[in-house]
Amino acid sequence: MKRLIAGLPFVAAVIFGGFFLWGLNPDRDPNEIPSVLISQPAPAFDLDPVPGLETPGLARSDLVSNERPVVVNVFASWCVPCRAEHAVLTRFVEREGMRLFGINYKDKPEDAVKWLNDLGNPYERIGSDLSGRTGIEWGLSGVPETFIVDSDGTVLFRYVGPVVGPDAVERFTQALKQAGALPNGAGS
Amino acid sequence: MRQLIFAFCIGLLPFAANAVEPDEMLTDPVLEQRAREISKDLRCVVCQNQDIDSSNAGVARDLRLLVRERLVVGDSDAEVIEYIRARYGDYVLLKPPLEPATYALWFAPIAFVLIGVFVGGGLLMSRRKQEAFEDLGSEDENTVSEILRQNEAGDAS
Structure with a gap:
């Protein structure tokens, strides 16, 4: 009995020490919000095109029955990190053959048009989410956010924040490859 | 003001x-x-x-x-x-x-209080027991009386 009690501080130290070790891991992001959408069907939505843009609007039906998984990117012209991310996404579309759809989140149409004219438009379709309601359906906590959606409409992957920088691009590339969202033979 | x-x-x-x-x-x-x-x-x-x-x-x-x-x-x-x-x-x-994934969150504080009461209580009890008078074993009794006798003999000389 006494030996048992004597061992307790050691057990407590191991438990708390293990917890602290886990907490100190520099790769752990305490702000990360677990997504409920992963492995769930993508939410139903139907968005009109951005007025003044020739790109058609976006609905859930556009994401399903594609040959390969597609990518949905939520962006806005007022979002500064989106500008940096735009170049990365464009490169994925042009060089790797990724299929990209956009949700223009709470953006003034004229600003969005100007932004896409300045930077180029890598999106096949863009839905205008003026009210932010579709954003809520996707469990959005901010822009940009990027999703990979399987051809049966299942959400496979979610990236919160801009896909910018070697680590983020690497993670995103891995996810694209795992999902099979890139055509065979493309990329390195 | x-x-x-x-x-x-x-x-x-x-x-x-x-x-x-x-x-x-x-x-x-x-x-x-x-x-x-x-x-x-x-x-x-x-x-x-x-x-x-x-x-x-x-x-x-x-x-x-x-x-x-x-x-x-x-x-x-x-x-x-x-x-x-x-x-x-x-x-x-x-x-x-309250669901299986959050049991640790909800019940850990109660568990810690119980452990504290158990350990603390156990320590207090054992300390009280030590204070209580205990009979020396017959062997110890003999040793002590032997020493006392020697001391008395030493005093007398």
Whole structure:
């Protein structure tokens, strides 16, 4: 009995020490919000095109029955990190053959048009989410956010924040490859 | 002095301000009150330790409007919370639900108190036992009397 009690501080130290070790891991992001959408069907939505843009609007039906998984990117012209991310996404579309759809989140149409004219438009379709309601359906906590959606409409992957920088691009590339969202033979 | 108090009170005013803006509020005070109560239990996903009732973030405002919209449609409080939870997960609830994944969270404090009582109580009991008079074994008794006898013999000389 006494030996048992004597061992307790050691057990407590191991438990708390293990917890602290886990907490100190520099790769752990305490702000990360677990997504409920992963492995769930993508939410139903139907968005009109951005007025003044020739790109058609976006609905859930556009994401399903594609040959390969597609990518949905939520962006806005007022979002500064989106500008940096735009170049990365464009490169994925042009060089790797990724299929990209956009949700223009709470953006003034004229600003969005100007932004896409300045930077180029890598999106096949863009839905205008003026009210932010579709954003809520996707469990959005901010822009940009990027999703990979399987051809049966299942959400496979979610990236919160801009896909910018070697680590983020690497993670995103891995996810694209795992999902099979890139055509065979493309990329390195 | 009076001016100083007045200035102090004015200075406190900003802290009483609410994030809920007048254009969001429902005309029905009962529904509005329910919306406020629900909003206090929902976490703002941008500013993560604030409830949406007191947050000025855009998403928080959208969620407040959504909560009110659902209430107007006729949802119960639980249905409204379930609606938001289906989209943002358990994370959006400021009070975590009681389910197997959260047992450690709910029961760990009770477990720690019980362990504390058990260990602390055990130590106190054993200490009290030590204080109590204990018979020496016959062997020890002999040794002690032997020493005492030797000491007496030494004193006499």
